[in-house]
Amino acid sequence: MTRPRFRFPDGFHWGAATSAYQIEGSPLADGAGPSIWQRFAHTPGMMANGDTGDIACDHYHRYKADVQLMRALGLQGYRFSINWARVLPEGTGRVNPKGLDFYSRLVDELLENGIAPNATLFHWDLPAALDDRGGWLNRDVAHWFAEYAEVMFKALDDRVPRWATLNEPWVVTDGGYLHGALAPGHRSKYEAPIAAHNLMRASGAGIQAYRAHGKHEIGVVFNIEPKYPHSDSAEDLAATRRAHAYMNQQFADPALLGSYPPELKEIFGDAWPEFPADDLKLTHQKVDFVGINYYTRAVVKHDPNAYPLKAVPVPQPNKTYTETGWEVFEQGLTDTLTWFKERYGNIPLYITENGSAFYDPPVVENGELDDPLRTNYLRKHLKALHDAIEAGVNLKGYYAWSLMDNLEWSLGFSKRFGLYHVDFATQQRTPKASAKLYAQVIESNGSVL
Numbered sequence: 001m002t003r004p005r006f007r008f009p010d011g012f013h014w015g016a017a018t019s020a021y022q023i024e025g026s027p028l029a030d031g032a033g034p035s036i037w038q039r040f041a042h043t044p045g046m047m048a049n050g051d052t053g054d055i056a057c058d059h060y061h062r063y064k065a066d067v068q069l070m071r072a073l074g075l076q077g078y079r080f081s082i083n084w085a086r087v088l089p090e091g092t093g094r095v096n097p098k099g100l101d102f103y104s105r106l107v108d109e110l111l112e113n114g115i116a117p118n119a120t121l122f123h124w125d126l127p128a129a130l131d132d133r134g135g136w137l138n139r140d141v142a143h144w145f146a147e148y149a150e151v152m153f154k155a156l157d158d159r160v161p162r163w164a165t166l167n168e169p170w171v172v173t174d175g176g177y178l179h180g181a182l183a184p185g186h187r188s189k190y191e192a193p194i195a196a197h198n199l200m201r202a203s204g205a206g207i208q209a210y211r212a213h214g215k216h217e218i219g220v221v222f223n224i225e226p227k228y229p230h231s232d233s234a235e236d237l238a239a240t241r242r243a244h245a246y247m248n249q250q251f252a253d254p255a256l257l258g259s260y261p262p263e264l265k266e267i268f269g270d271a272w273p274e275f276p277a278d279d280l281k282l283t284h285q286k287v288d289f290v291g292i293n294y295y296t297r298a299v300v301k302h303d304p305n306a307y308p309l310k311a312v313p314v315p316q317p318n319k320t321y322t323e324t325g326w327e328v329f330e331q332g333l334t335d336t337l338t339w340f341k342e343r344y345g346n347i348p349l350y351i352t353e354n355g356s357a358f359y360d361p362p363v364v365e366n367g368e369l370d371d372p373l374r375t376n377y378l379r380k381h382l383k384a385l386h387d388a389i390e391a392g393v394n395l396k397g398y399y400a401w402s403l404m405d406n407l408e409w410s411l412g413f414s415k416r417f418g419l420y421h422v423d424f425a426t427q428q429r430t431p432k433a434s435a436k437l438y439a440q441v442i443e444s445n446g447s448v449l
């Protein structure tokens with residue numbers, strides 16, 4: 001019997017992903033300290049519709065039922081993040097036992113239901129107390145992060161087989177330090193490279209701590225958005241190269257190659273610091289895997305007025321765009337994975353996020369909610385994933401973003417990425433048609449595609 005076209009390799013890992021501030025709610029409960037997202041969300045004008053993570057999906061209280069939602073899909077893994085300030089309310093020093101206990105109970109619930117925990121130490125919600133001490137702009141943050149990481153490894157590594165230090169440092173620096181649309185809301189071309197550099201120093205220090213205390217796997221998660229030139233003019237090709245270096249190499253190169261791409265000094269000019277040479281020795285640590293978050297691509301052209309890249313994205317005609325303004329372009333996923341393999345070698349890779357926000361009709365009929373655009377996005381991207389594996393990419397697993405609708409950061413609850421619909425007034429979870437497809441994909445290891 002011939003093997004089904006899109007059957008994935010035996011042992012391929014199927015999961016779904018969330019993050020603490022987007023789903024937990026109760027950000028200050030049981031002794032937790034505030035994070036910069038708690039502060040940012042309560043700063044007037046920062047969040048769409050004034051939405052906050054005060055309740056979100058109330059996962060802090062509903063985690064057992066949410067694990068049953070995961071089990072209903074047949075998930076083999078669940079990628080979640082830990083709210084640093086729940087565990088260390090001041091960011092360093094005193095440990096909050098009730099904060100640690102929540103994550104211990106979540107991990108036990110996952111294991112009891114046959115779901116492997118995949119824990120991310122930092123998914124943007126830095127303790128506010130550390131931001132008051134300079135946050136990612138203070139070189140001491142590498143030590144603060146390593147101290148936090150060691151607390152978590154000692155508490156949970158006996159039960160957590162896979163860890164990530166950071167989620168998407170590029171978004172933290174571009175959104176939080178250059179353009180100001182995300183916490184902590186800074187707008188400085190001088191701060192962004194310093195924050196970027198310290199984020200990767202901290203990731204390196206966290207990996208070093210894992211080598212001293214951990215028994216399983218640790219990696220780091222990058223968002224990668226492949227860049228394609230609008231034309232073959234020298235200007236557009238150079239603009240595409242700058243955009244690619246700025247988003248896709250700025251963090252992976254120092255972590256995996258121990259060097260920065262030369263374009264960064266070209267982009268930041270006098271705002272690009274001369275970093276101490278030894279810093280990259282800390283940043284360049286061996287990882288057990290890399291997580292790649294893929295959503296879309298960008299077609300790029302030169303624009304002398306665009307700061308700081310002198311490059312802008314070009315909307316593509318006759319293409320489907322998601323509610324977050326991202327083109328549906330599944331070939332970009334295959335291209336991203338083959339590029340990553342060619343540049344960094346055949347490191348084990350996971351797609352740690354992939355998904356789409358489309359408008360969902362509020363009406364839930366007979367307990368089902370049809371989401372054809374999201375279902376189509378999922379199907380096309382899983383086929384593209386399979387193409388990458390056939391091209392020789394060492395791809396180990398896939399985590400759908402997201403398990404359930406949640407707080408889409410400063411966009412609030414208006415952008416829905418979930419496989420499960422959440423009625424935020426009642427906290428009712430309802431599987432969408434995309435959830436049903438994903439469950440069939442998992443059950444058949446891709447053969448249904």
Ligand SMILES: OC[C@@H]1[C@@H](O)[C@H](O)[C@@H](O)c2nc(CNc3ccccc3)cn21
Pocket residue numbers: 019022167168171223293295324353401408409417
């Ligand atoms: O926007 C959807 C998700 C978000 O909810 C996750 O917390 C975050 O990890 C995440 N990263 C991306 C891709 N990167 C990105 C690019 C530009 C702006 C914002 C995110 C999408 N998403």
